[in-house]
Amino acid sequence: MTPEIRHLRAFVTVAEELHFGRAAARLNIVQPALSMQIKGLETMLGVSLLHRTRRVVALTEPGRLFLEEASRILRQLDSAVDLAQRAGRGEAGRLTIGYSAATAHSGLLSRLVGAFHRTTPDVELLIRELHPALQREALLAGELDVGFVVADAASSPPEFERTVVETWQMVLALPAEHPLATHAVVPLSALRDERFISYSALGEDLGVDAFRAAAGFVPAVEHLAENPMMLLTLVGAGLGIATVPAPMTRGAPPGVAFVAVEPALPELPIVALARCDSTNAALARFVHGISNW
Amino acid sequence: MTPEIRHLRAFVTVAEELHFGRAAARLNIVQPALSMQIKGLETMLGVSLLHRTRRVVALTEPGRLFLEEASRILRQLDSAVDLAQRAGRGEAGRLTIGYSAATAHSGLLSRLVGAFHRTTPDVELLIRELHPALQREALLAGELDVGFVVADAASSPPEFERTVVETWQMVLALPAEHPLATHAVVPLSALRDERFISYSALGEDLGVDAFRAAAGFVPAVEHLAENPMMLLTLVGAGLGIATVPAPMTRGAPPGVAFVAVEPALPELPIVALARCDSTNAALARFVHGISNW
DNA sequence: TAAAAATACTCCATAGGTATTTTAT
DNA sequence: ATAAAATACCTATGGAGTATTTTTA
Numbered sequence: 001m002t003p004e005i006r007h008l009r010a011f012v013t014v015a016e017e018l019h020f021g022r023a024a025a026r027l028n029i030v031q032p033a034l035s036m037q038i039k040g041l042e043t044m045l046g047v048s049l050l051h052r053t054r055r056v057v058a059l060t061e062p063g064r065l066f067l068e069e070a071s072r073i074l075r076q077l078d079s080a081v082d083l084a085q086r087a088g089r090g091e092a093g094r095l096t097i098g099y100s101a102a103t104a105h106s107g108l109l110s111r112l113v114g115a116f117h118r119t120t121p122d123v124e125l126l127i128r129e130l131h132p133a134l135q136r137e138a139l140l141a142g143e144l145d146v147g148f149v150v151a152d153a154a155s156s157p158p159e160f161e162r163t164v165v166e167t168w169q170m171v172l173a174l175p176a177e178h179p180l181a182t183h184a185v186v187p188l189s190a191l192r193d194e195r196f197i198s199y200s201a202l203g204e205d206l207g208v209d210a211f212r213a214a215a216g217f218v219p220a221v222e223h224l225a226e227n228p229m230m231l232l233t234l235v236g237a238g239l240g241i242a243t244v245p246a247p248m249t250r251g252a253p254p255g256v257a258f259v260a261v262e263p264a265l266p267e268l269p270i271v272a273l274a275r276c277d278s279t280n281a282a283l284a285r286f287v288h289g290i291s292n293w
Numbered sequence: 294m295t296p297e298i299r300h301l302r303a304f305v306t307v308a309e310e311l312h313f314g315r316a317a318a319r320l321n322i323v324q325p326a327l328s329m330q331i332k333g334l335e336t337m338l339g340v341s342l343l344h345r346t347r348r349v350v351a352l353t354e355p356g357r358l359f360l361e362e363a364s365r366i367l368r369q370l371d372s373a374v375d376l377a378q379r380a381g382r383g384e385a386g387r388l389t390i391g392y393s394a395a396t397a398h399s400g401l402l403s404r405l406v407g408a409f410h411r412t413t414p415d416v417e418l419l420i421r422e423l424h425p426a427l428q429r430e431a432l433l434a435g436e437l438d439v440g441f442v443v444a445d446a447a448s449s450p451p452e453f454e455r456t457v458v459e460t461w462q463m464v465l466a467l468p469a470e471h472p473l474a475t476h477a478v479v480p481l482s483a484l485r486d487e488r489f490i491s492y493s494a495l496g497e498d499l500g501v502d503a504f505r506a507a508a509g510f511v512p513a514v515e516h517l518a519e520n521p522m523m524l525l526t527l528v529g530a531g532l533g534i535a536t537v538p539a540p541m542t543r544g545a546p547p548g549v550a551f552v553a554v555e556p557a558l559p560e561l562p563i564v565a566l567a568r569c570d571s572t573n574a575a576l577a578r579f580v581h582g583i584s585n586w
Numbered sequence: 587t588a589a590a591a592a593t594a595c596t597c598c599a600t601a602g603g604t605a606t607t608t609t610a611t
Numbered sequence: 612a613t614a615a616a617a618t619a620c621c622t623a624t625g626g627a628g629t630a631t632t633t634t635t636a
Binding site: 587588589590591592593594595596597598599600601602603604605606607608609610611 | 612613614615616617618619620621622623624625626627628629630631632633634635636
């Protein structure tokens with residue numbers, strides 16, 4: 001048999017008071033009950049912890065050593081309970097955040113993560129870059145608590161909670177030497193014969209459906225890029241044109257010009273995706289904060 | 294209410310198995326009992342630790358954190374029990390050893406302490422130099438487990454256990470230029486008019502009673518020394534002569550000669566003193582070792 | 587339908603309470 | 612004589628067992 005917390009509490013209290021009567025009072029039990037506890041503990045351990053000479057109670061050497069350990073265990077138990085309770089309120093624990101390369105622009109991540117860390121410093125933050133599709137997988141697998149993705153209005157799986165963080169205007173990126181680069185505004189219809197660069201073969205990341213609706217034709221995607229920076233590099237190299245979110249104009253490689261289009265393409269929402277059935281209270285805090293920070 | 298070890302064990306086992314049935318089997322209880330344990334724990338903490346969806350058991354975030362703490366607490370409890378039991382066998386804990394300056398000679402301390410440490414490395418050793426009278430006080434106060442003192446046969450308080458460690462032959466220390474210094478053996482009767490140096494006014498440390506019995510007169514103690522080295526320094530300075538234990542001839546200051554006396558003085562026992570009622574099992578091991586090492 | 591956890595209940599071990607005894611000062 | 616722990620005995624809480632129900636994959 002192994003000791004219970006109750007035995008440790010009893011022993012530590014007696015060791016502190018060195019008096020069974022007072023210790024029992026502090027423990028809100030009666031003295032004989034305490035004597036039994038200590039006796040039971042000593043029997044379990046097979047060692048005498050307290051030397052009782054009717055008038056004086058003293059620790060034995062095993063008792064002295066066991067006292068240190070028992071006190072530490074009791075303190076750790078208290079802190080473990082507190083930790084679990086704070087985790088239940090979302091004030092402690094771990095939050096794993098995913099983002100796609102595209103959402104790394106515009107400083108929204110540092111703004112949200114910074115504000116969250118300031119309000120709840122005991123939540124450990126793990127931040128991983130992941131392609132949007134992998135983020136959805138990771139969310140379902142429980143490896144991710146929340147993911148930031150660029151999303152057109154269509155894609156909304158039912159088990160995900162969507163929170164729109166911000167919306168980005170779409171602009172046209174084209175080589176600086178392109179004839180249209182000097183225009184302030186370019187009509188979409190003028191782009192029918194252009195070659196487009198996108199992330200995926202379907203162009204879904206950049207809202208191909210919205211494009212067709214606004215322009216009346218499907219853009220011809222001829223090149224694919226791995227990430228936004230590579231996309232703009234390809235544009236700058238003259239391989240084609242692309243519609244990109246306005247925040248990407250910052251830090252663009254040389255040789256790329258940006259112009260507005262007409263009619264304007266729908267704004268691109270950046271959404272935070274999270275599982276509705278998550279048990280991580282820190283996630284609720286984080287998602288709640290998105291609207292307020 | 295606060296959790297008991299039983300709750301931690303139940304929770305850790307379920308968290309490891311992620312299956313109530315198997316966990317219950319490992320805990321040698323029945324599944325409904327385990328369900329109750331976990332439910333009770335969650336109620337106490339006020340947080341859900343395990344997410345049960347009939348077919349799949351998974352840890353919540355509070356559960357993940359509580360698991361780490363609970364595992365650590367269980368490991369520490371095991372080691373605390375083991376520590377107390379080893380202390381009960383004298384294999385762990387602390388042993389406080391006292392010695393008087395006189396007993397520091399002859400390497401008996403390093404021999405005993407070294408051998409003890411090699412057999413029981415988990416016993417922390419505290420070694421303090423103390424005057425013999427203070428050692429007896431410290432022993433009674435529980436501040437010392439064992440004390441090494443030079444003792445003539447007379448002084449043996451009843452609550453102390455005496456173990457003779459070794460016995461020292463007595464020799465005469467006298468200034469090198471003293472007329473008797475060239476003798477191989479000096480008759481005690483030739484010392485009647487000499488001035489003696491001792492530790493205490495009564496000369497008890499050096500066996501004045503034995504001296505009187507052997508020589509037929511009480512030596513005239515004219516100077517007192519704080520410790521053996523100072524005593525020999527005074528002898529070398531020509532302030533008087535002294536009877537000293539043979540081990541002190543090693544490392545003596547210059548100007549001191551040593552000669553045997555006739556009849557020989559009784560040998561001086563070095564004893565280890567310890568309280569008979571000590572609760573420190575390491576002490577029993579140590580005292581037992583004295584005879585064997 | 588089957589596997590697994592929860593619920594309902596019963597029983598007994600044991601923690602804790604009351605009264606008393608023992609023992610050392 | 613008194614203070615304090617131990618012992619004896621009783622009571623009742625709650626932990627564990629058996630049988631059954633509920634739930635979802």
